Amino acid sequence: MTLSVALGPDTRESTQTGTVTSGDVLTAPDVPWNLVIWNDPVNLMSYVSYVFRSYFGYSEAKANKLMMEVHKKGRSIVAHGSKEQVEQHAVAMHGYGLWATVEKATGGTAGGSGKGKGKRG
Amino acid sequence: MAKAFKYGLKGIKGHLEPAERELLRSLFDDVISMLEPEQRANEDPLAALVGLDTEAREPSDRAMRRLLPNVMKNDDAASLEFRRYTERSLRESKIGALKAAALSLDRDNLVLTPDDARHWATALNDVRLVLAERLDIRDDADADNIHLMQDWAQAEDVESYLALVYNFTTWLQESLVQAMAHSLDR
Known part of the structure; x- marks a missing residue:
């Protein structure tokens, strides 16, 4: 991702973890697919965060946290659900121009974002 | 000169010069x-109508x-299968925007x-995604290099011109997204 102009302090990684609840309905334990967003050098950090807020309804803090995870780790799991649900999200993300893929939540390829459930529970 | 987009009572307001409008x-x-x-x-018109593209x-x-x-x-095979059901409508929604x-x-x-x-x-x-591919922007260092090109007097070949265009669209999108984020805060 790219940062083209100086942004305000609210776009830096938030240390808050306890205030986010809106998107967590997706984090049911028995749903086996992930939506992954990949880093690229073009998409603006502000834009990625905006998409997470407006499409998923995530709080600003959660959207920024996920955005920073994409930026720093190269990828982030931003939603879970049935295969159909995450595929629908992926098409929406492609519509926004974000680089999104879907993957099965179980198995070795899901690495990179183990965190989330325990922290936000 | 274009002005940054601003969020206000009537919506998000911007200002572009005629040449900038032509460029965009x-x-x-x-x-x-x-x-x-x-x-x-030999396309099946019904398939096209429902957004299916078997080719x-x-x-x-x-x-x-x-x-x-x-x-x-x-999984290229599964991706291709999915593409046949979704790509046409994705193209259409992008074209619509x-x-x-x-x-x-x-x-x-x-x-x-x-x-x-x-x-x-x-x-x-x-x-910007298309311009970035033409400019061969592969990583953040490439993006930073392109970002150094800010002076239109530097436009001496196609690549430097594209870089300036890329930076203009980046600046414009950034200001728009900032204004849109403000509108979400309300």
């Missing part, structure tokens, strides 16, 4: 023509692959409704 119009048109599905002689393939052009990416990282953005360039006052703003943001993003 031609950029939007370029990406529209890239995305427009080719007409096939869809992963694009060979890098920029097109970035606009219309595979849905799975390591680009056309809507181009249309609002005809108005004297650039005052964007929430829908306009969303169309503008995705249209500018798609333009």
Whole structure:
């Protein structure tokens, strides 16, 4: 991702973890697919965060946290659900121009974002 | 000079010079023509109507692959299957946003409704994705290098011109997204 102009302090990684609840309905334990967003050098950090807020309804803090995870780790799991649900999200993300893929939540390829459930529970 | 987009009572307001409007119009048109599905002689009209494209393939052009990416990282067959059901409507929604953005360039006052703003943001993003492939921006260091090009007096070849255009669209999208984020805060 790219940062083209100086942004305000609210776009830096938030240390808050306890205030986010809106998107967590997706984090049911028995749903086996992930939506992954990949880093690229073009998409603006502000834009990625905006998409997470407006499409998923995530709080600003959660959207920024996920955005920073994409930026720093190269990828982030931003939603879970049935295969159909995450595929629908992926098409929406492609519509926004974000680089999104879907993957099965179980198995070795899901690495990179183990965190989330325990922290936000 | 263009002015940054600002969120206010009447929506998101911007200001562009005639030459900047012309530039954006031609950029939007370029990406529209890239995305427009080719007409096939023996196409099943009913399949086309429901958005099915049995001939869809992963694009060979890098920029097109970035606009219309595979849905799975390591499963080309499943990605292709998915592409046949979804790519046509994805192309159409992108074209719709680009056309809507181009249309609002005809108005004297650039005052964007929430829908306009969303169309503008995705249209500018798609333009930047295409320009970035043409400029061979592969990582953040490449992006930083391109970002150094800010002076139009430096435009001496196609690449430096494209870099300046890229930086202009980046700045414009950034200011728009900041204004859109303010509108979400309300």
